[in-house]
Amino acid sequence: MGRIYNLISIQDLSRETIDLILDTAHKMESVAAERSNELSNKIMAVLFFEASTRTRLSFESAMLRLGGSVLGFADVTTSSAGVKGETLADTIRTVERYADIIVIRHPLDGSARVAAEFSAIPVINAGSGAEEHPTQALLDLYSIKKMKGKIDGLFISLCGDLRYGRTVHSLGMALANYDVSINLAAPESLRMKPAIVDEMRKAGLKVREVNSMDEALKDADVVYMTRIQKERFPDVREYTAVQGKFRIDSDDVAKMKRDAIILHPLPRVDELDASIDTAPQAKYFDQVYNGVVTRMAILKLILS
Amino acid sequence: MGRIYNLISIQDLSRETIDLILDTAHKMESVAAERSNELSNKIMAVLFFEASTRTRLSFESAMLRLGGSVLGFADVTTSSAGVKGETLADTIRTVERYADIIVIRHPLDGSARVAAEFSAIPVINAGSGAEEHPTQALLDLYSIKKMKGKIDGLFISLCGDLRYGRTVHSLGMALANYDVSINLAAPESLRMKPAIVDEMRKAGLKVREVNSMDEALKDADVVYMTRIQKERFPDVREYTAVQGKFRIDSDDVAKMKRDAIILHPLPRVDELDASIDTAPQAKYFDQVYNGVVTRMAILKLILS
Amino acid sequence: MGRIYNLISIQDLSRETIDLILDTAHKMESVAAERSNELSNKIMAVLFFEASTRTRLSFESAMLRLGGSVLGFADVTTSSAGVKGETLADTIRTVERYADIIVIRHPLDGSARVAAEFSAIPVINAGSGAEEHPTQALLDLYSIKKMKGKIDGLFISLCGDLRYGRTVHSLGMALANYDVSINLAAPESLRMKPAIVDEMRKAGLKVREVNSMDEALKDADVVYMTRIQKERFPDVREYTAVQGKFRIDSDDVAKMKRDAIILHPLPRVDELDASIDTAPQAKYFDQVYNGVVTRMAILKLILS
Numbered sequence: 001m002g003r004i005y006n007l008i009s010i011q012d013l014s015r016e017t018i019d020l021i022l023d024t025a026h027k028m029e030s031v032a033a034e035r036s037n038e039l040s041n042k043i044m045a046v047l048f049f050e051a052s053t054r055t056r057l058s059f060e061s062a063m064l065r066l067g068g069s070v071l072g073f074a075d076v077t078t079s080s081a082g083v084k085g086e087t088l089a090d091t092i093r094t095v096e097r098y099a100d101i102i103v104i105r106h107p108l109d110g111s112a113r114v115a116a117e118f119s120a121i122p123v124i125n126a127g128s129g130a131e132e133h134p135t136q137a138l139l140d141l142y143s144i145k146k147m148k149g150k151i152d153g154l155f156i157s158l159c160g161d162l163r164y165g166r167t168v169h170s171l172g173m174a175l176a177n178y179d180v181s182i183n184l185a186a187p188e189s190l191r192m193k194p195a196i197v198d199e200m201r202k203a204g205l206k207v208r209e210v211n212s213m214d215e216a217l218k219d220a221d222v223v224y225m226t227r228i229q230k231e232r233f234p235d236v237r238e239y240t241a242v243q244g245k246f247r248i249d250s251d252d253v254a255k256m257k258r259d260a261i262i263l264h265p266l267p268r269v270d271e272l273d274a275s276i277d278t279a280p281q282a283k284y285f286d287q288v289y290n291g292v293v294t295r296m297a298i299l300k301l302i303l304s
Numbered sequence: 305m306g307r308i309y310n311l312i313s314i315q316d317l318s319r320e321t322i323d324l325i326l327d328t329a330h331k332m333e334s335v336a337a338e339r340s341n342e343l344s345n346k347i348m349a350v351l352f353f354e355a356s357t358r359t360r361l362s363f364e365s366a367m368l369r370l371g372g373s374v375l376g377f378a379d380v381t382t383s384s385a386g387v388k389g390e391t392l393a394d395t396i397r398t399v400e401r402y403a404d405i406i407v408i409r410h411p412l413d414g415s416a417r418v419a420a421e422f423s424a425i426p427v428i429n430a431g432s433g434a435e436e437h438p439t440q441a442l443l444d445l446y447s448i449k450k451m452k453g454k455i456d457g458l459f460i461s462l463c464g465d466l467r468y469g470r471t472v473h474s475l476g477m478a479l480a481n482y483d484v485s486i487n488l489a490a491p492e493s494l495r496m497k498p499a500i501v502d503e504m505r506k507a508g509l510k511v512r513e514v515n516s517m518d519e520a521l522k523d524a525d526v527v528y529m530t531r532i533q534k535e536r537f538p539d540v541r542e543y544t545a546v547q548g549k550f551r552i553d554s555d556d557v558a559k560m561k562r563d564a565i566i567l568h569p570l571p572r573v574d575e576l577d578a579s580i581d582t583a584p585q586a587k588y589f590d591q592v593y594n595g596v597v598t599r600m601a602i603l604k605l606i607l608s
Numbered sequence: 609m610g611r612i613y614n615l616i617s618i619q620d621l622s623r624e625t626i627d628l629i630l631d632t633a634h635k636m637e638s639v640a641a642e643r644s645n646e647l648s649n650k651i652m653a654v655l656f657f658e659a660s661t662r663t664r665l666s667f668e669s670a671m672l673r674l675g676g677s678v679l680g681f682a683d684v685t686t687s688s689a690g691v692k693g694e695t696l697a698d699t700i701r702t703v704e705r706y707a708d709i710i711v712i713r714h715p716l717d718g719s720a721r722v723a724a725e726f727s728a729i730p731v732i733n734a735g736s737g738a739e740e741h742p743t744q745a746l747l748d749l750y751s752i753k754k755m756k757g758k759i760d761g762l763f764i765s766l767c768g769d770l771r772y773g774r775t776v777h778s779l780g781m782a783l784a785n786y787d788v789s790i791n792l793a794a795p796e797s798l799r800m801k802p803a804i805v806d807e808m809r810k811a812g813l814k815v816r817e818v819n820s821m822d823e824a825l826k827d828a829d830v831v832y833m834t835r836i837q838k839e840r841f842p843d844v845r846e847y848t849a850v851q852g853k854f855r856i857d858s859d860d861v862a863k864m865k866r867d868a869i870i871l872h873p874l875p876r877v878d879e880l881d882a883s884i885d886t887a888p889q890a891k892y893f894d895q896v897y898n899g900v901v902t903r904m905a906i907l908k909l910i911l912s
Binding site: 344345347349373375376377379381389390394395397398399401402403 | 642643659661662665666668669672673678682683874875876877893896897899900
Binding site: 034035051053054057058060061064065070074075266267268269285288289291292 | 648649651653677679680681683685693694698699701702703705706707
């Protein structure tokens with residue numbers, strides 16, 4: 001039921017399990033401040049085959065606040081996996097002997113699932129290829145619930161790169177568990193994959209695809225912005241045109257509901273203009289902290 | 305006697321000391337599971353001048369399970385030693401002020417010995433050049449003893465690259481302390497150095513050099529396989545020929561004794577075919593865990 | 609008063625605060641040996657945008673000896689800050705959610721100050737650009753006080769690269785708080801910036817600029833040597849000439865006072881000949897340890 005072992009895809013989780021994680025995250029708020037020794041005999045291995053600041057440090061902060069220890073690598077070029085051509089399966093079958101849980105980020109789709117299949121200890125997917133980033137989706141849900149008091153009934157706009165951004169894929173699938181209205185605001189070439197749109201519609205969500213930020217901002221309770229990467233565009237002029245359209249500045253914020261919130265998985269480039277950082281709607285840095293308590297909840301539920 | 309300070313070469317250890325380490329490793333099995341605070345006021349510095357997953361994480365896991373802390377570098381390019389041309393002696397004379405023990409891996413032969421000479425704190429060699437990897441040899445001995453119940457009286461085949469592989473050098477010298485029969489199975493150009501063969505013979509071991517895996521597998525109690533590196537061969541065709549001969553697949557396993565064990569220091573490439581991973585003889589991943597308890601024993605014996 | 613929040617520039621500290629840090633460092637000597645749990649619920653983030661062995665490991669050793677935990681990065685290429693072009697302000701506003709204190713090294717002048725402006729948690733400058741390295745200056749002062757029994761009244765020579773070396777800039781400004789006589793010995797092109805010389809003179813210090821080591825060594829109580837970097841010179845012959853002049857060997861040591869001390873922020877190349885390492889005046893490796901207790905004092909004063 002509420003019992004979690006691996007955390008590979010948001011689709012593996014029932015609404016019940018998601019709610020358990022969010023409730024546990026709420027309880028972790030006081031533990032995060034006070035610190036605990038609950039996991040003092042546990043070791044977390046972080047295997048980061050891709051660069052990261054936020055996700056790795058967020059997991060480490062979560063584990064340390066629960067009294068646990070951390071080992072691993074942040075840079076695959078310093079490991080046998082990078083240098084000596086070891087397979088992922090062999091790396092996992094090795095590292096499972098050193099730790100109690102594995103947190104893995106890897107550039108290939110399906111990698112975290114493969115890791116879990118070979119692992120004798122629980123595996124958490126900290127970002128696999130372009131497809132999934134389930135702990136980000138969970139911290140996004142937690143941020144929405146904490147800041148808006150609920151998830152059901154909200155009007156949520158997902159904006160920017162909806163095609164290659166793994167965070168919006170996981171978040172979209174997570175939201176399919178709730179009774180929400182969704183706006184998808186993306187340039188033509190970066191629209192959400194039909195499979196995920198279908199999933200959300202099949203779950204009964206009202207999903208509308210729009211192609212301007214104006215439509216995404218108007219009436220939204222939550223605006224979830226993402227970064228558009230230059231390298232997705234063959235022609236730099238096309239990138240510039242798109243980038244100029246899918247961003248939020250103070251004029252845009254003025255059109256939003258006063259009690260709306262703006263979230264972003266970060267890092268941002270300029271899709272969130274620095275001038276809006278002090279707006280009451282700007283919640284993307286508070287969202288970072290929610291990542292710590294959400295990951296504390298996940299680690300606690302899996303390990304204790 | 306049983307007292308250990310540095311651990312630089314397997315040749316520095318008496319049979320008595322080796323046995324003490326293996327006995328202590330056995331005692332560490334329960335401590336590894338439960339965790340202890342025995343070294344909670346100790347800091348281990350890991351100085352890895354060469355890429356590693358297994359050895360570094362294994363030492364870190366061992367230290368954490370004993371309650372200790374870890375600092376250091378996994379990548380010399382982020383350190384003054386790499387960037388600013390500091391000598392090894394100066395790096396050691398610095399790091400000895402930050403920690404209670406140094407674990408060093410370095411590409412140069414003799415580097416760990418130099419480190420120990422300059423260090424005011426104990427030094428453990430985690431792999432120096434092509435010559436020595438004593439903690440690997442100790443975990444190999446521990447694996448043999450744990451899995452076969454004894455070391456004396458066994459028939460042990462060392463296979464693959466016996467010339468450049470530092471693990472087999474250390475293991476060969478370690479086995480000279482025991483009453484075992486040895487098969488050395490290597491391609492002509494990768495045969496064990498005569499000095500080590502002499503050492504083993506002088507110690508009274510029956511050593512036979514063979515050049516096929518068939519002879520190595522037949523009647524062996526322990527088959528210790530190693531990786532043959534492509535870059536050792538000027539001609540890639542020669543490498544391919546050799547590589548095809550010095551590997552183990554399911555047909556080979558069928559020729560082995562039912563209660564024989566296959567060990568490998570890992571990472572492997574394809575000298576151990578994935579099809580044998582589920583064979584009862586395949587013990588190379590269990591061997592990984594033995595590295596944790598063996599290193600716990602070494603850290604405990606040196607530091608407490 | 610004695611209360612410290614950030615530590616960005618040595619110029620932000622009063623003599624009173626500096627003395628408090630040095631006194632606390634002295635008290636840390638026994639804590640460093642015994643270890644404490646005083647900061648066991650605190651996390652230190654190390655953000656090293658530049659290579660370092662000494663400073664990072666010294667801070668980590670200090671934090672671990674006080675029972676605290678550490679996370680961060682030693683290599684910016686493994687972080688979003690390096691790879692995804694995140695601004696320093698955004699990195700700080702993220703990391704402040706993961707830790708209780710930030711220790712930052714960054715290649716740009718002013719970077720640590722910027723970090724502190726954006727941070728909701730205390731920031732310690734572990735080296736910013738060519739301008740400042742305040743914790744090094746504090747450990748240098750502590751070394752002088754510990755080894756000479758006092759700072760006031762001493763005759764101190766700062767030697768080598770006084771223009772680009774951030775450690776001598778911070779040390780020069782720190783010494784302006786004391787009643788000392790200063791010799792500045794540097795090649796013409798690497799002389800101390802007039803602003804710092806003026807600062808010291810305005811504070812009442814007797815400052816003399818000399819251009820030979822002989823004048824710097826004679827009568828000095830403290831000789832503070834620094835490394836001259838080849839890349840500062842357009843012409844390698846000029847570098848070689850200068851390097852041959854601004855170094856210390858056994859002949860030079862013979863000209864020094866018997867109770868003088870030689871300090872160096874390390875790493876050294878050959879400005880301190882290895883032959884002098886055993887001279888009674890050579891204190892640069894003991895100085896390393898003083899960095900641990902000084903940083904323990906700073907962490908304790910800020911965090912507890």
